[in-house]
Amino acid sequence: MFEPNMFETHHHLLDMPHKSDDDDDDELGKLRDDDFETKSGTETMEAPSGDDQDPNQRAKKKRYHRHTQRQIQEMEAFFKECPHPDDKQRKELSRELGLEPLQVKFWFQNKRTQMKAQHERHENSILKSENEKLRAENNRYKEALSNATCPNCGGPAALGEMSFDEQHLRIENARLREEIDRISGIAAKYVGKPSTSYSHLSSHVPSRSLDLGVGNFGAQSGFVGEMYGGNDLFRSITGPTDADKPMIVELAVAAMEELVRMAQAGEPLWVSSDNSTEILNEEEYLRTFPRGIGPKPLGLKTEASRESVVVIMNHISLVEILMDVNRWSSVFCGIVSRAMTLEVLSTGVAGNYNGALQVMTAEFQVPSPLVPTRENYFVRYCKQHADGTWAVVDVSLDNLRLSPISRSRRRPSGCLIQELPNGYAKVVWVEHVEVDDRAVHNIYRPLVNSGIAFGAKRWVATLDRKCERLASSMANNIPAGDLCVITSAEGRKSMLKLAERMAVSFCTGVGASTAHAWTTLSAAGSDDVRVMTRKSMDDPGRPPGIVLSAATSFWIPVPPKRVFDFLRDENSRSEWDILSNGGLVQEMAHIANGRDPGNCVSLLRVNSANSSQSNMLILQESCTDSTGSYVIYAPVDIVAMNVVLSGGDPDYVALLPSGFAILPDGPGLNGGGIAEVGSGGSLLTVAFQILVDSVPTAKLSLGSVATVNSLIKCTVERIRAAVMSDNA
Structure with a gap:
């Protein structure tokens, strides 16, 4: 198994705006517990009366009549059931406890204020922690960008991940929603009323365009999953x-x-x-x-x-x-x-x-x-x-x-x-x-x-x-090469199941489905980059937030097998993967999937060249046949991956895969002199799915889109340069 310090949970948010240090402490966050602490009593005023009153003398200082332990316990218990008692309830409570109704009223007011302040301080603490984490991630990417060799590259980005516990809860929520819909459907048949679907709790509208008119990209939602997209003929049938x-x-x-x-x-x-x-x-x-x-x-x-x-x-x-x-x-x-x-x-x-x-x-x-x-x-x-x-x-x-x-x-x-x-x-x-x-x-x-x-x-x-x-x-025998980190046949099956879900997610999001709304970023040139935004909220297999998908397809005069072998080889990964930043990529686990050695599932560890950066794990599946090849990968959370390798349920791992689809450019797979499309070259599609904001309601910044555009173009140029020089 891996040690937890080998991996840092990566959110991979691109150039997100953050509060300044001066804004970190909200005014409500400055409140102290004792500012709202009930003093076990009620304030009363004592003032002289009649002739004894000195007009120049101020009223005496407030004095507290302390509540008894029983009075406090009774009001605490009542507060749990009803934090906002009405006049009748306050009078009844005051009679039972021997207090004035006004004393009871003030006690409940103070208690509510205290609870509100504590809650807001807790929320501020969480926001501050998230802010610090995002700032650290941005600094990490800025450092990676500064080391990139491509002058036009905007920088790396990859899967924004989530905690294993949070992913577990999202899976359970999705299953509960399905069960509610199923039960409501059954009930409708017997009651004779239309079934009430609870899907409106997480309604999804497909993103039809990227709104540039107001200076940023509108964060329109788009359902991600097997059936994402709904405003098309496919759903209307x-x-x-x-x-x-x-x-x-x-x-x-x-x-x-x-x-x-x-x-x-x-x-x-x-x-x-x-x-x-x-x-x-x-x-x-x-x-x-x-x-x-x-x-x-x-x-x-x-x-x-x-x-x-x-x-x-x-x-x-x-x-x-x-x-x-x-x-x-x-x-x-x-x-x-x-x-x-x-x-x-x-x-x-x-x-x-x-x-x-x-x-x-x-x-x-x-x-x-x-x-x-x-x-x-x-x-x-x-x-x-x-x-x-x-x-x-x-x-x-x-x-x-x-x-x-x-x-x-x-x-x-x-x-x-x-x-x-x-x-x-x-x-x-x-x-x-x-x-x-x-x-x-x-x-x-x-x-x-x-x-x-x-x-x-x-x-x-x-x-x-x-x-x-x-x-x-389904094989029960585990080759010796798989025993590096896979401890059982169940772990092997779980890892294969996770890789299969990763491949399905990649394939359903890379094509020209009518559920997608690709927008071309570069109107000129042969390698136009197409992008779309989607909101991931209730899809258990993806991290929540705003997802930016970017893809481009181009022809390259190199045979498909040469391109496939280059992209799947961990030793050549640093030549195209900016995120590896020159670090050593090591294969930690390998599962063969068939006769061709290119058909396999691997778990890769990226050892950062910078000692200040944490290492990273990548799940990769490569597959090939006579009609096409794929290299699909996704960064994975260390805690979740340890569960999978032990035979746990892989459905609780959030993935946002990227990768490559490599197709022959025509029937002449073994063509002679490569000079044009159809003579034995490759059609290569490069696709990235990137979490640009973990808040689903956020706006997509122009900087994030520009970074992704530069990332994919830089990756394309690196691949071209590497495979064509080796193929010369």
Whole structure:
């Protein structure tokens, strides 16, 4: 385990305004306890009367009639129940205690003032402590900025973290809210009243722009999580009507028949190309399936592909993943940015998914803000055939939507799953879509046109890699290399689970989802930086506050494997990671995730070159396949990480991941002379998520945005310089 002094909890707030030292002590904070301390008595005035009174003599000094211990105890007990007694209560209390009503009134006034002062002093103490912590963090970043070699760099920034106890409470609050919503929904069914959702307690409005008009950025909120964003068509789609359901069933049955034939057919329906990929013969397709879902709308083009793979997973487990929307979107998080089941028309028979029918909506992405997502409203149908083969098919239901106009629709697409010995399965995947891709950025067009971006090859490559990862997480034997800090198989599984959540969070936040509102900072140049703000309040997996996301995508004439190996190597991290500030990066734990050595989860320790700075821990996952690679990382809290390494629940660790998505620039993965897009280079997306303020209601400063903009541009230049010099 790590010693606590190895890690300092990092808030990583960028250039936050702070109170000056002169303002630290608020006037209320200067009050002393004894200023409001009850003196166990009540003041009375004694003045001479009649002829004895001297006009030049002042009234005698106040004298205290001390309360008895019993009187104080009775009033203390009453104060706990009712700090603001009315006249009737004061009179009754005065009779019981042998006091005047005015004495009782003054005692309660003094007690309330005392409690208020104590509370305000406590709040001031907390604010002062936070102020000092933020000032120390700012000084740390200023020192890192002064040591940066890039003249245009604004400075480093990373995850703003939170205490382990606070994260635990936020997790429990989220679970309680879900339970309240669930119970209110059940109650509504029996009472006959509309269910009252408590989600308004943490309502979220998507951030649609960065407001520069008033000199700072408006801190508009944006829900962060699996379903963040709500002001888009994705959320407005409702389930089908009863009148639509017979049509949906008929369409699903026809789609299943088409999928099976598409998966099993050879020429002339599928024609092999020069690079061993299969191309759909559209004329033959129209002759074979004359009905389908209707003619192709104007402006849409056809993308069709087929791939097969043998995976290390039981065929039933594969079916269960595909039919569970949360598991499906998690396994394919690099492709599925958002997904939701609108209605389950059939759960299947015989205790499994045979005959299951679900109406769904999903958004498919490439990990870059430069490629528009593809949104589909469809039915998913699962069936077990007579030969034991399972099939899962999707087909669009665009004709049932209020607006039939769509930029993308799915013709029958899905997979056939055949059981193999020893827990393996063969999967044949078919992707067949009609799409308007005119908004795709030029540097990504060869990749999209090749079918790699959204095609069957990417689906099966992702599935194969994730199956290997799952098999690794279930392994009970721990290699010797993992025993550095991981003390048990449970700790190994917890660390893998945490890394998986980190990867999902990164992938769902880096693309061009309609839930996002990217704003371009630099209007000129090939590497425009896109930014957006989001408010993180009730998402248990993220630290609370204002989060700034920044991403840029660019082409680099270096093969993807070279870029991937450079970025995942801890020994080269100091060449691009400004936050490491020249410190030594050491791998403390390593968990292999498959056949390729690049598929692994690591725990890195950054030993600061400056002895006055604390060390830092970074959780990193790297993964690669033939269609793309990722290097995703996030600073982690030492206390929370020790719990995870001991086998504790990783859901209580707040993460704000950053990282890289590396895609080939087209089908020519082994192209010759690299001179242009599509000749064997890489499409690299760099993305940072940064906590710029731990107060959700704060305003985002221009300085913070400028710092992030400079940070990402500086990182890009460092990566370019390093990989291109080594590739020369």
